[in-house]
Amino acid sequence: MPVSDYFSADYAAAxxxxxxxxxxxxxxxxxxxxxGHRGARGETLSIDVARLGTGxxxxxLIISGTHGVEGLCGSGCQVGVLRDRLHEALPSAAxxxxxxxxxxxxxxxxxxxxxxxxxxxxNFMDFSQPLPSSAAYEALHDWLVxxxxxxxARQRADASLQGFTQQHGARALQAxxxxxxxxxxxxxxxxxxxxxxxxxxxxxxxxxxxRSARRIAVLDLHTxxxxxxxxxxxxxxxxxxxxxxxxxxxxxxxxDVFADESVSAQVVGSVAxxxxxxxxxRELTYVALEFGTRPLFEVLxxxxxxxxxxxxxxxxxxxxxxxxxxxxxxxxxxDSAWQTAVYGRTADFVYRACRGLAES
Numbered sequence: 206m207p208v209s210d211y212f213s214a215d216y217a218a219a220x221x222x223x224x225x226x227x228x229x230x231x232x233x234x235x236x237x238x239x240x241g242h243r244g245a246r247g248e249t250l251s252i253d254v255a256r257l258g259t260g261x262x263x264x265x266l267i268i269s270g271t272h273g274v275e276g277l278c279g280s281g282c283q284v285g286v287l288r289d290r291l292h293e294a295l296p297s298a299a300x301x302x303x304x305x306x307x308x309x310x311x312x313x314x315x316x317x318x319x320x321x322x323x324x325x326x327x328n329f330m331d332f333s334q335p336l337p338s339s340a341a342y343e344a345l346h347d348w349l350v351x352x353x354x355x356x357x358a359r360q361r362a363d364a365s366l367q368g369f370t371q372q373h374g375a376r377a378l379q380a381x382x383x384x385x386x387x388x389x390x391x392x393x394x395x396x397x398x399x400x401x402x403x404x405x406x407x408x409x410x411x412x413x414x415x416r417s418a419r420r421i422a423v424l425d426l427h428t429x430x431x432x433x434x435x436x437x438x439x440x441x442x443x444x445x446x447x448x449x450x451x452x453x454x455x456x457x458x459x460x461d462v463f464a465d466e467s468v469s470a471q472v473v474g475s476v477a478x479x480x481x482x483x484x485x486x487r488e489l490t491y492v493a494l495e496f497g498t499r500p501l502f503e504v505l506x507x508x509x510x511x512x513x514x515x516x517x518x519x520x521x522x523x524x525x526x527x528x529x530x531x532x533x534x535x536x537x538x539x540d541s542a543w544q545t546a547v548y549g550r551t552a553d554f555v556y557r558a559c560r561g562l563a564e565s
Contacts, residue, residue, distance in 0.1 A: 208544055349509050421489050431496070434538070
């Protein structure tokens with residue numbers, strides 16, 4: 206089976222292939238169905254979980270589709286892990302848990318956000334406490350999501366964003382956006398006002414599947430930032446011990462987001478935060494593999510178009526479809542060379558994680 210065959214054209218095909226390969230590999234399969242929503246073709250939407258191995262003292266957790274459309278890549282990499290039986294490199298006391306399509310709605314509808322317009326990687330917050338300031342994002346929102354997409358308002362918004370970037374730098378723009386915001390439900394990187402279904406479901410999966418594991422390695426598969434085809438290993442670690450462990454397991458390529466080493470800016474309410482809350486007192490080593498697709502401002506333009514489409518509701522069907530395909534191109538590359546590169550990188554880090562979990 207060539208590597209390109211690990212990757213599917215859409216959510217429905219990806220889910221079918223993932224479940225088929227999980228069954229072939231002898232995995233225990235379970236599914237959590239998203240209530241009240243369907244896919245682009247009317248299909249059921251689910252988070253699927255495959256568990257391999259009989260060990261329970263430690264675990265490798267691999268997550269795809271946190272950001273919906275990015276599941277086109279992540280699902281293919283998970284299928285490769287199953288097809289090539291990479292879990293067999295784990296120590297006997299460990300298991301592998303693959304969470305497929307954490308955001309099935311976004312995956313099926315080619316959106317980065319979920320059914321509520323929420324960015325899951327900003328949603329793992331304690332919503333009983335005051336939320337972080339959204340002031341930096343507020344200053345940019347009307348430029349990011351203008352009143353029209355093909356007229357003068359768009360031109361003025363583009364000019365304003367360009368001026369901001371020239372004055373403050375692209376990194377400042379990225380930081381203002383990526384950190385997350387909690388005031389604009391139609392805006393980019395919106396973290397919501399309560400825990401989403403996906404966030405609650407991941408907490409349940411973690412408590413059920415990983416309840417006995419004391420040591421957990423997490424690989425969370427993402428796309429959209431960095432050089433095309435390169436997978437940057439982004440470390441989110443809140444203790445010196447976790448940082449040292451990650452560098453020992455994965456080597457000098459690790460990029461610590463809190464040390465401003467990464468293509469990603471710091472975020473709040475991340476999946477790493479959610480897992481730490483769901484699995485207290487565990488040795489958690491979280492790495493996001495971020496695979497580059499296209500230049501940063503092409504990706505940002507696709508996100509802006511998608512949010513404008515859903516905020517305005519005024520686009521005709523041809524423009525709707527054009528923006529959907531723009532989102533697809535921004536977060537997924539169809540060519541076999543890119544697919545081979547991202548799967549090879551994933552397989553490499555799966556093996557590194559397996560070696561790390563084998564430490565005494």
